[in-house]
Amino acid sequence: MAGSGIAHLRERDDIVLSVRHLVVEFPTGRGTVHAVSDVSFDLAAGETLGLVGESGCGKSTAARAVMQVPRPTAGKVIFEGRDLTELDSKELRRTRPRLQMIYQDPISSLNPRRKVRDIVAEGLTIWGRRDEAGDVVAGVLRDVGLDPDTIGDRRPHQFSGGQCQRICIARSLALDPAVLICDEPVSALDVSVQAQILNLLEETKERYGLTLLFIAHDLAVVKNVSDRVAVMYLGKLCEIGPSEQLYERPAHPYTKALLEAVPEPDPDAVLGDNVLAGDLPSPIDPPSGCRFRTRCPMAAAVCQVEEPTMREVAPDHFAACHFAEAVPPT
């Protein structure tokens, strides 16, 4: 992967969020951590972009950099026509209601001392909309499947993980956002509760006309909600394309290996033999050229010296691999 380039960005009028050449680096005592290195993607109104990758690939860091917490080292984040990286903190604050985020651990994202009603109303209170808060809060709570009259005065510890995630979703909806960034929203939940939240996100997206950036490590979950999927490895984008196309015909060896590693809940599923050896290299000293080459079954000499850039391998389907055409079908 190791891919850079912006060939996959689209020229369209309905692009809500466009992320260009995003770089996030953290200085540490042992050197600079290259968490996100030149990642670009865009979101059109009403679509869901899934961002997958294993732990340490930089997917959460990228999402947080889009939110400007912390601000990225370099790159542009153009949201509704304005580059967030150039806004001062006062102006940035004004865009916050339109760009909301929900997190992996719903219980720790809620203040345990406050009542649900106040947690969900906080954004409105901050923006001086206290008068309408009561109605809005009741409305969003109802929309996420909670009864405002019975739960409004309770505190987060009285709820299960799934219910807390509903409260987090309600809180993000109260300010009428355009884009909702979901960072591993179901991975802390029990299997039987996951489906409730996934269906709820789909329903909410339709009802509120949301655009979603959905980050997860679970490939099946991502496919289930996404129109397009982007795959990250060690701070770089490997591949991006329409969900079905990308899962059926992966054009990057990493995507293929990732897909074949997923244990399908089907005893007759044939396990692929494309098992990745080794571990993720250190982001402090990433491999030269293509960052995936150290674990790639197809790596050749060129991969060491030349970083592949994003190129179109099928309509709307882009991959950053010198040998994308040679990736065998799954």
Add this chain to the structure above:
Amino acid sequence: MVVDEQAPLLVATDVRTWFDTPRGMVKAVDGVTLTVQEGRTIGIVGESGSGKTVLGRSLMNLVFSRNAIQSGSVVYRGVELRGKPLREMVHVWGMEMSMVFQDPMTSLNPTLRIGEQLRESLWYHLGLRGQELRTTMTTLLRSVGIPEPERRLKAYPHELSGGMRQRVTIAIALACGPKLLVADEPTTALDVTVQRQILDLLKDQQHERHMGMILVTHDLGVVAGRTDEILVMYAGRVVERAPTRTLFRSARHPYTEALLLSIPRLTNRPHTRLRVVAGRPPDLVGIGDVCAFAPRCRNAQPRCIEERPALQPGGLDHEFACFFPAGTAEGTAAVERNIAAGRNAAGMPVLPDDTAVVTS
């Protein structure tokens, strides 16, 4: 320990592990019976709080809490383990049965080098010393896929990746050639590509050593291709037991059925609505002699909240604990009755559309 070579590897009968807490009696494991044969793998599947981990520990005689109340019998190759004192169990652990835990960082001692931790059981149980001990250790590490084993013996756990650490704990568990391996969520803390490596490793080692294995997990995907038989646990009890294929093809317990339908699949089209299991796993205190799943069950009838269905045979090697099983005439009629009434016997709303987000 004198064992009966002819006896099955492990026979657990009516195992109960309860915890007496200030809130009441927590029946974490409440009457589980199972058999593990040599060379076979059984999967124990359940969500958090289903009792699967406590069951694994109970089978290993590893429950030490002072407030634990244990009954039932666990017979390893003809020898009863329940009530065996610690000084006898130390000859069983590692030698006869071993365990691999979820988080390799906490099951390894962070202050000791890998070699020192691997050495312990070889030194103690097998009496290996000197060059023989060193050779055995490097061979073991190499067999679990650790490159440069001589160098790794001197490393501390924090110097290894999560996958490598789990390989080390597997090497430690296998060091003295146990006949039974209990793996409790061995890959839950790992990434999917590393998970694949570790599951393959466990399978290869089991095959080579002809061990019996118990794979405890919340992930139906993990057990699908790697077990001979599956036990589904809910609220401390086994609700369904079947050969792996049978379970995936014709699940009878409504909980198993709902779980299978609620998992997103790689083959689903984008924006597929999933089957929703309403509510959440129950509190283990005060469930009473009723079906614990009834409050979340689309099939639940008045009988389900009055008495507890026993685990009963219903097909070849297939057992389930349900009065109105899925895929049967009684079950279908029960769902239809509940849809007509708009709710099940426990008052949970039942809509014709099973993907609707139900108010909780």
